[in-house]
Structures are given as structure tokens and as C-alpha cells.
Amino acid sequence: DIVMTQSPDSMAVSLGERATIHCKSNQSVVYNSNNKNCLAWYQQKPGQPPKLLFYWASIRESGVPDRFSGSGSGTDFTLTITSLQAEDVAVYYCHQYYSTPWTFGQGTKVEIK
Amino acid sequence: QVQLQESRPGLVKPSGTLSLTCAVSGGSISSSNWWSWVRQPPGKGLEWIGEIYHSGSTNYNPSLESRVTISVDKSKNQFSLRLTSVTAADTAVYYCAKTDYGVNAFAIWGQGTMVTVSS
Numbered sequence: 001d002i003v004m005t006q007s008p009d010s011m012a013v014s015l016g017e018r019a020t021i022h023c024k025s026n027q028s029v030v031y032n033s034n035n036k037n038c039l040a041w042y043q044q045k046p047g048q049p050p051k052l053l054f055y056w057a058s059i060r061e062s063g064v065p066d067r068f069s070g071s072g073s074g075t076d077f078t079l080t081i082t083s084l085q086a087e088d089v090a091v092y093y094c095h096q097y098y099s100t101p102w103t104f105g106q107g108t109k110v111e112i113k
Numbered sequence: 114q115v116q117l118q119e120s121r122p123g124l125v126k127p128s129g130t131l132s133l134t135c136a137v138s139g140g141s142i143s144s145s146n147w148w149s150w151v152r153q154p155p156g157k158g159l160e161w162i163g164e165i166y167h168s169g170s171t172n173y174n175p176s177l178e179s180r181v182t183i184s185v186d187k188s189k190n191q192f193s194l195r196l197t198s199v200t201a202a203d204t205a206v207y208y209c210a211k212t213d214y215g216v217n218a219f220a221i222w223g224q225g226t227m228v229t230v231s232s
Binding site: 048101 | 174210212218
């Protein structure tokens, strides 16, 4: 199984400040046929299902605010919120879809400082 | 827009069988997508259980494979999960999810249904 490790486990950020979440896989998730990274990011608010934010590591899903960005390649990926808003309080998960079993990071909880 | 709705079994007895159905609306289950089950124990992270294509092809998480069956019913536009020999460790919110063709991530999720294993 590909193990996904996120850091930090939790963070408290002031409104308007930057939040950066890291995700590391224990093997490359680059899909050879299209040279794309099989990495997605989700946002989960309490009592709700996860919501897809990014796929192919950096492709923003429709409707996701542009203060969110996804980057990285190979084994190291980053989700950045450039100016944290109150509605961004949530748990964020990375997910690899390079090989089954599809696996997720343990989650990063983002709170307001 | 495709929507997914899980059925609500609620409580399952230890050593019993958990059965869930995911109804697909706003689209056809026979479209070029994979349909998955994902679970989340209370206060914990996400675990992929398995997936099915409308042809009936399946992939399962090896950690659960001996106990899991996922099936599709095209006539009812739904797919189902069956998990046998359940224990308290299977207590979780169970989500069904759709993998969009070309996206390959879980683009659409059901609201989730809480399943508790208890006598």
C-alpha cells in the first residue's frame, strides 16, 4: 500500500494569514502514461462528506476559491490557503489514486487562531 | 448533476452482515465511472473499501477483501456494499462516492450513513 503522511496534524492560523499543508507519499504517484501526479485534496467540514478541491495535484475543482492552490510532484505535495477565511475551518485530506488500494493521509485540522 | 444517497441500516449486531445501498440519481450508473465505498470511523480518517464498474468489475482493499462484496444493479441505478462478520471496529460513517472519468478522484460523495456495530 502507498502510505500518505500529512503534516502537521493540526494548525491554528489567523484570519487572512497563509496556511500550508504538506503531504508525502512513500513512493512516487506519477502516472507514466500521462506524466500526471495521481494526487487529490479534499476538504471535510464537521458532519459533511469530503469535498474535492484538487485533482492531478494542482487542477482546481470547479467552484473552489482561488485562495486555494495545490502543488508538488512525485512524492511531495502541498495545499496552500493564501488568506484563511472563517469558512475554511475544516479537516483536509490528501489522497493517492496511483495504485489500489487508494489511500488517504491522516488529515490536517485547520482552525482559527 | 449526479447525486448519491446511501441507505440507512443504522445498527448491526457483532458477527452479523452490514448491507448498504447507494442510489444514483441525475445520471446513469452505466456511465464511464467507478463507484466506490469509503468509510470513516468516528473521529478518524478515511478508508477506501472498494469500487465497482457498471460491467461488474471490482477492486477491493486487501485489508477487507475477505469480508467485502460490492455489486451493481443497473435496473435500479444503484450499487451495494456487503460486509460480513462485522465487529465494533467496523463502526463508521459509510460513504458512497463516484470517480469521474478523466478526474480519477472522488468527485461526488453521498452524505454518508452512520453504521454502529453493537449488540
